[in-house]
Amino acid sequence: MEFHFLPIFAFLSLALVAIHAALTPEAYWKSVLPNTPMPKAIMDLLHPGKRKAGVGTNIDIDISNIVRYYEAASDNEDQFHDTTNVVAYFLENDMKPGMTMNLHFTKSKNAATFLPRQVVESIPFSSNKMQQILDHFSVKTYSTEADIMKQIIELCEKPGIEGEEKYCATSLESIIDFSTSKLGNYNNVQAIATMVEKETAQVEKYYSIAGAKMVGEDAVVCHKQNYEYAVFYCHKTRATKEYMVSLVGTGDGTKAKAVAICHTDTSQWDPKNLAFQWLKVKPGNTLPICHFLNEDDIVWIAN
Template sequence: MGSGFSSWCTTLCLVVSALMCAQDGDARRVAKWQEEDKDKYDHTDSSVHIFFTIDNLKTGKSLPICFSYQSSTKSYLLSREEANSIPFSSEKLPYLLELFSFSKDSPQAKAMEYTLKHCELEPIEGETRFCATSLESMLDSARGVFGLDTEFKLLTTSSLTKPTPLQNYTILEVPQEIFAPKSIACHSMPYPYAVFYCHGQENKNRLFEISLGGEDGEKVEAVAVCHMDTSQWDADHVSFRVLKIKPGDSPVCHFFPLDNLVWVPLPT
């Protein structure tokens, strides 16, 4: 019990550090979504310069990549108790808009509606899917996927400095594959406080850690995933337009933004 609790606390600290979430003031403060930043709230407007094919995983290969924070608004992490005290449902959207003082036609309202509806989608066959509104709920859900007695680690894309929004990056070394029968990727979502959409498919993804060098000298230690089976994906998925392929044609790979998390179990 003691060692398990200690391990849980250590993992929690690692997540907070990875997200750089040491905010000033009380956690009850939510993100101050300013009207002048309204172009940031459209989650669907995220950069498309993260997709590539598995054939591109070669040393010396150069790719145009945009390493950014997927949710560019400043969101605050809530405790489980705080998060559970706030409804998280599209049915409650009118109440939530009133709670956060957003008009129903505002960019913030559209972003909240997008996130709530995305979190309510049914998983496809063989997929695990959940949304976490606190770190505690994220870790508990991950434990439920991997097994209560399974230890797991966190992978993130990292850079020593803020990367240039879009530039060509060269693969510096042979990509290192992370062999894991299961993995869970958690993507930050636009919302007044920190919300993560997490999903994974058993034995249908391949994870890689990739060292990249930018044109400006920036070095990024990136995490990327290749989805080996896309036959059940929506035909309108942006990756198909970018890569000019159709569902099931070939694996779709993408780099993870800087504020995303990937959980993998440790070898037993």
């Protein structure tokens, strides 16, 4: 009897794709990443109806989430900074027990949740089809919401800077696929995010309980954007280290486990970058510059 393995293999591959396409985002996570705990930041985006969706109006703060992670070549990135969104830069060797810092961990004002991949793939996501997108969501053409959505799409279409691999993920499934593809394989990846015991409306002083624990030297970081459904700007950049830092507020004792990103090579950054002004250092690769990530930033690291 003659066996034709290639057609059988092709059939099984198509069947597997069909099964994955039929899964909910949460089920897809469990099927692909059974040994990877899901961060609360993602869990909160899986249940439509519990949070009010829709585009907000604070586009500057939402875009600054990206700028904080990788501030580099653009001459006009400083325009995205806002004094209400505190950026606390520090040097890697500052992460010691007892380190104190004024911090304000925030979440995006946009509460849109994930849609299944098969749904979002049926909706255009291109600046060439902007009117069709606005019509789909019943957004007025010349409204603030329309401007915000257009800026997000254009940001996603803009080429990455040197050394950056970027991708705008429009579903949880696509976040998983992009992040794991950049970090090796499904069995060698974990997702982490900053966790704060309770939200505060203002800057708080925190101190480090036991210094920092390095958890990775290779990462994909995804930042939630201000869109009609959950969209994340994901990018992998070179020369970073990732840390988990246990913090306690000096006022009411609020606890936090914060993710810190340290950039070990800043030679390509804009010399006028806010980080250099803040720390009084120059671009280079001798003094790693670090900052914390907000609660809805997802960091993917290789185990």
